[in-house]
Amino acid sequence: MLKQRKSIVGLDVGTSCIKAIEITQDKFDYIITAFAQIDIAGEQARRDALSELFKSGGFRTKRVATSVSGKSVIFRFINMVQMSDDNLTNAIKFEADKYIPFDVDEVQLDTQKLMDLPATEEGAQDEMKVLLVAAKRSIVEDQATMLSELGLSPVNIGVDSFALGNAYELNDIVSPGLQESDHTVALVDIGFAKSSINILRNNVTFFAREVPMGGQDLTNAITRRFGLEPFEAEALKRDPQEQVVEVQDAVSATLDDLGNEINLSFDFFENQFEGEVQEVYLSGGSALLPFLEESMEKIFEKRTRVWNPIEGLKVRSDNVDIDALNQSAPQLAVAVGLATAGT
Ligand SMILES: Nc1ncnc2c1ncn2[C@@H]1O[C@H](COP(=O)(O)OP(=O)(O)OP(=O)(O)O)[C@@H](O)[C@H]1O
Numbered sequence: 001m002l003k004q005r006k007s008i009v010g011l012d013v014g015t016s017c018i019k020a021i022e023i024t025q026d027k028f029d030y031i032i033t034a035f036a037q038i039d040i041a042g043e044q045a046r047r048d049a050l051s052e053l054f055k056s057g058g059f060r061t062k063r064v065a066t067s068v069s070g071k072s073v074i075f076r077f078i079n080m081v082q083m084s085d086d087n088l089t090n091a092i093k094f095e096a097d098k099y100i101p102f103d104v105d106e107v108q109l110d111t112q113k114l115m116d117l118p119a120t121e122e123g124a125q126d127e128m129k130v131l132l133v134a135a136k137r138s139i140v141e142d143q144a145t146m147l148s149e150l151g152l153s154p155v156n157i158g159v160d161s162f163a164l165g166n167a168y169e170l171n172d173i174v175s176p177g178l179q180e181s182d183h184t185v186a187l188v189d190i191g192f193a194k195s196s197i198n199i200l201r202n203n204v205t206f207f208a209r210e211v212p213m214g215g216q217d218l219t220n221a222i223t224r225r226f227g228l229e230p231f232e233a234e235a236l237k238r239d240p241q242e243q244v245v246e247v248q249d250a251v252s253a254t255l256d257d258l259g260n261e262i263n264l265s266f267d268f269f270e271n272q273f274e275g276e277v278q279e280v281y282l283s284g285g286s287a288l289l290p291f292l293e294e295s296m297e298k299i300f301e302k303r304t305r306v307w308n309p310i311e312g313l314k315v316r317s318d319n320v321d322i323d324a325l326n327q328s329a330p331q332l333a334v335a336v337g338l339a340t341a342g343t
């Protein structure tokens with residue numbers, strides 16, 4: 001008898017690096033059945049890199065789930081009168097123009113109800129807090145067109161912050177019981193151009209945002225300090241060897257700026273939702289920086305760990321370079337989360 005197997009490729013087209021991970025769900029198992037990643041130099045190189053990656057990556061399915069990010073995606077927290085999810089989907093179309101700088105017809109909207117806000121005055125209506133995410137439709141459509149032209153079939157286009165939440169939820173499915181109940185964690189993915197944040201309470205997203213800072217700011221700091229070419233600074237950052245102390249010193253002010261900016265998001269969450277972020281999980285390529293965990297823990301003053309989003313997943317070792325996969329693990333959080341769409 002044929003077994004029911006469903007595969008999907010989580011495709012994270014980052015500013016500097018494309019990551020693709022194929023996850024196949026086989027009954028209760030989640031198996032990494034293919035993986036590839038490729039660094040890209042600028043937007044022009046993206047299409048060729050994608051084509052190359054799918055030619056050589058050993059992927060079996062054409063179904064891909066991907067994401068959009070950056071300036072074309074906007075996160076807003078708004079208060080609305082309490083209503084059902086179906087009504088919210090309709091109502092937001094009429095409300096959204098008050099909160100976003102784009103024409104409502106030009107965006108794709110997504111909402112998440114966060115918590116009830118009972119009326120405090122007599123006669124007032126009960127309200128609720130809602131997270132509104134608006135992504136420019138043209139960006140989403142361009143992404144879908146590019147993938148279709150490459151012979152792929154896009155099944156879902158989301159945003160990085162939510163993909164992080166999905167990866168965390170998958171961890172909970174494959175390793176149940178590891179995550180404590182009534183726990184608040186912040187997932188922080190530090191990439192090249194930006195850092196994505198998702199704060200979850202009991203596995204539900206309460207806060208999501210992108211901060212326009214990341215690994216390129218660290219490389220720039222090294223470029224300036226050592227008077228190097230950017231590509232040399234990048235190599236030194238990735239493998240500082242005996243210069244690790246000097247490199248750490250060169251990026252320390254930039255790390256402080258980044259950490260403090262992320263801390264503002266924690267403060268916002270803590271003020272709005274009366275609860276503390278208890279633990280921080282770091283991911284993204286910049287989490288491969290050996291001293292990142294320690295530096296961020298000092299700034300956040302919270303338990304901070306580099307996250308391995310593939311822990312507990314099985315791997316098809318005949319089709320996947322396990323060493324390369326494990327080496328990149330923290331960088332794959334968004335791709336893993338995207339691959340959970342529709343499995
Ligand atoms: N070993 C390493 N040590 C330190 N930094 C690293 C290492 N490997 C990669 N990086 C950094 O990680 C960043 C790329 O990470 P990632 O792939 O998560 O970003 P991206 O998805 O391309 O970008 P964005 O999410 O901003 O669009 C680069 O800035 C790169 O310098």
Ligand SMILES: [Mg+2]
Nearest residue numbers: 014015191334
């Ligand atoms: Mg990224």
